[in-house]
Amino acid sequence: MSAPYLPPATQPVRGVVWAIHLLLPLLGLWLLLADQDLNIPWQHNPSHFWMIVTVAGLNVVLGMLISEASRRRQDARLWLVSMVFLTSAGFFFLHGLATPKIILPTGSLGFDVGQQVGLTIAAAFAFASALPLGERAARAVLDSQQLVRGILFGFMVLWGVASLVPDLTPLSRPPLTTPVDWLVWLSIPGLALYAAGSVMMFLLHRRRPSAMLISLITAYALLAEAMIAGMSQLNWHLSWWEWHLLLTLAFVFVAYSAYLQFRREGSSAGLFDSVALSATVRRIQQDYERALEELVEHVRRGEPLAATRLSGKFRLNEGQSAVLDSAGRALASERELSRRLAALVDVSAQTRVGLAENELLSTALERVRQAYGDVKIGLVSEGRAHIGSREYAFDGDAPIRRGNLLTFPLTVKGHLAGALEVPVGGTTQDEALAATLAGQLSISLENARLYQELETLFRQYMSPDVASALLADPAQAALGGELKVLTALFADLKGFTTFSEKVAPGEIVEMLNRYHTAAVPCILREKGTIVQFVGDALLALFNAPATQADHAAAACRAALAMQRAAAEVAEEVSWQRTDSVAWPTFRVGVNTGLALVGNIGSPELRGFNAMGDCVNVAARLQTMAEPGTVVIGSETLKQLDGGVSVTPLGMLNLKGKQERVDAYVLTAM
Numbered sequence: 001m002s003a004p005y006l007p008p009a010t011q012p013v014r015g016v017v018w019a020i021h022l023l024l025p026l027l028g029l030w031l032l033l034a035d036q037d038l039n040i041p042w043q044h045n046p047s048h049f050w051m052i053v054t055v056a057g058l059n060v061v062l063g064m065l066i067s068e069a070s071r072r073r074q075d076a077r078l079w080l081v082s083m084v085f086l087t088s089a090g091f092f093f094l095h096g097l098a099t100p101k102i103i104l105p106t107g108s109l110g111f112d113v114g115q116q117v118g119l120t121i122a123a124a125f126a127f128a129s130a131l132p133l134g135e136r137a138a139r140a141v142l143d144s145q146q147l148v149r150g151i152l153f154g155f156m157v158l159w160g161v162a163s164l165v166p167d168l169t170p171l172s173r174p175p176l177t178t179p180v181d182w183l184v185w186l187s188i189p190g191l192a193l194y195a196a197g198s199v200m201m202f203l204l205h206r207r208r209p210s211a212m213l214i215s216l217i218t219a220y221a222l223l224a225e226a227m228i229a230g231m232s233q234l235n236w237h238l239s240w241w242e243w244h245l246l247l248t249l250a251f252v253f254v255a256y257s258a259y260l261q262f263r264r265e266g267s268s269a270g271l272f273d274s275v276a277l278s279a280t281v282r283r284i285q286q287d288y289e290r291a292l293e294e295l296v297e298h299v300r301r302g303e304p305l306a307a308t309r310l311s312g313k314f315r316l317n318e319g320q321s322a323v324l325d326s327a328g329r330a331l332a333s334e335r336e337l338s339r340r341l342a343a344l345v346d347v348s349a350q351t352r353v354g355l356a357e358n359e360l361l362s363t364a365l366e367r368v369r370q371a372y373g374d375v376k377i378g379l380v381s382e383g384r385a386h387i388g389s390r391e392y393a394f395d396g397d398a399p400i401r402r403g404n405l406l407t408f409p410l411t412v413k414g415h416l417a418g419a420l421e422v423p424v425g426g427t428t429q430d431e432a433l434a435a436t437l438a439g440q441l442s443i444s445l446e447n448a449r450l451y452q453e454l455e456t457l458f459r460q461y462m463s464p465d466v467a468s469a470l471l472a473d474p475a476q477a478a479l480g481g482e483l484k485v486l487t488a489l490f491a492d493l494k495g496f497t498t499f500s501e502k503v504a505p506g507e508i509v510e511m512l513n514r515y516h517t518a519a520v521p522c523i524l525r526e527k528g529t530i531v532q533f534v535g536d537a538l539l540a541l542f543n544a545p546a547t548q549a550d551h552a553a554a555a556c557r558a559a560l561a562m563q564r565a566a567a568e569v570a571e572e573v574s575w576q577r578t579d580s581v582a583w584p585t586f587r588v589g590v591n592t593g594l595a596l597v598g599n600i601g602s603p604e605l606r607g608f609n610a611m612g613d614c615v616n617v618a619a620r621l622q623t624m625a626e627p628g629t630v631v632i633g634s635e636t637l638k639q640l641d642g643g644v645s646v647t648p649l650g651m652l653n654l655k656g657k658q659e660r661v662d663a664y665v666l667t668a669m
Helices: 012-034 045-073 076-097 109-130 135-143 145-164 181-207 211-230 238-265 278-300 308-314 318-350 357-372 430-459 464-472 496-502 505-525 551-576 613-624 634-638
Strands: 376-381 384-387 390-392 400-402 405-412 415-423 480-494 529-534 537-542 585-601 606-611 630-633 645-652 661-668
Touching: 045 076, 045 238, 076 109, 076 135, 076 145, 076 211, 109 145, 109 181, 109 211, 135 145, 181 211, 318 357, 318 430, 357 376, 357 430, 384 415, 405 430, 415 430, 480 496, 480 505, 480 551, 480 613, 496 505, 505 529, 505 537, 505 551, 529 606, 537 551, 537 606, 537 613, 551 585, 551 630, 551 634, 551 661, 585 613, 585 634, 606 613, 613 630, 613 661, 630 634, 634 661
Parallel strands: 585 630
Antiparallel strands: 376 384, 376 415, 384 390, 400 405, 405 415, 480 537, 480 585, 529 537, 585 606, 630 661, 645 661
């Protein structure tokens, strides 16, 4: 079993390195707090103020970019992420304004606690951004964004007034001189929310690996560490400066990741798409798929610079448009090639036994035109190949070009049989594919004509089932056979010898043809296989070679139908003849049993036949039948499902049989 896939940032070695980098700030904080000699104080008000103003401004820009991506994609997660950065930036800026000797001479209580409050509010947005929001929840977030943004910004304005107007509120009073426990407890919910948000974002990253997601997880972790560093409340010491640095790193890390992705893609359109909700990602993928389909359709129609039609919609630069245009052309060419190859496969599959030439060409043309365009075929007539008013005379197999039309000869057995016109020039493979199409249609046309010749030849001398089996699989003509249960029908004309002595040879042939013309369809309708005509007799098999579930009943139905058809012929002839010579009458024997079925003869000459006691008994039962009747064996009767009328003949002594045979006259079914 293969190991599960791990994204690059979560592979063991990189994951350990990443975790070490996140733990180093906490280790440094612990060292500073454990050794007061290291945690030295350093106060420089202008440096503090300008650092915060710069970082807060960067953070506002980053938050606005993500907010714009949220508006463009209509994605709730992106909006929540933007609020994490805007909230942090707002309170960070308020903290900077409260720097001593900027507005207030000594700072204020709001200077001490404002950033912890801001990070806690941002933590709530961070946690919400990591939730797998459904469609209804996402819509609710987007619908309430103006209200939430207004409340948050209003709260920040009030906090700024309360912290910066001297002696207005307790927040504007001088900062605390000693640490307070309540500020630590105030920070714990924010830490839990950042931790939960980071874990959920990491799980999302495992399903959908992304560098931007890793940077966001890192930012959430650094914001949480900034809260931990801020709990010490040792203003202007190195541990106090550390949380400023952590906040800066959190914002810079995401900004730098966005910059790298912008450099790689050359556009800001999809910088934060990997952070979006799954539904948004699917929608973006569908948009790009539709865009590519649209591009391919433009390319297929030969429209220049098709990608520029989409560059505005997806905010693509010129380089991306050129790449997309090239990709579209390649994909269109590939699809065109696939469509034409599929058409070739379909044409070859249509060449089968029994498909007439006109039907083959009509079906093939309909399929080929879907892939190749306005393809035309003209067959040779009076030694000339015409397509419309255009006549073609080919020099060997070389095609003839007329404008954007390439005309190929269609040949059958090396002789010109027609012409094929194919429009070319759309792709680089057009001429090669057109030549392949011409070759395939020549093969199909030759096969259709060959099958038609063989079918005509075979079906005039053997049963359709045998002819179809041999055409489909010539190996079945090999000498040999198999034992199979079947039903044999043996028919003979009673009085044939007397009739032959009294009439001319021409009348004998006429009589046999008329009787067999009436009898053969009766057998074929019941799926029987006629294997022999011997003078005035015929042998038909049921359940061989084609399998029949009700072969006994089929043979009996065929036998009764034969007698009815023969009676109609005899009645018709009696009105036409003026002499007193009576036409012979069919008598039929039917028997079911085991027989050896197969091709019997020699390598030079063979025939499909059946041998065995079953066939012999059918022939003997025929001799016991009265003219115009059908005699069946007991095994045949057993396989009939009732509803038959029979007259028992008792146990008969048949020539060549030591045991007597139970027989019946079948009168109706």
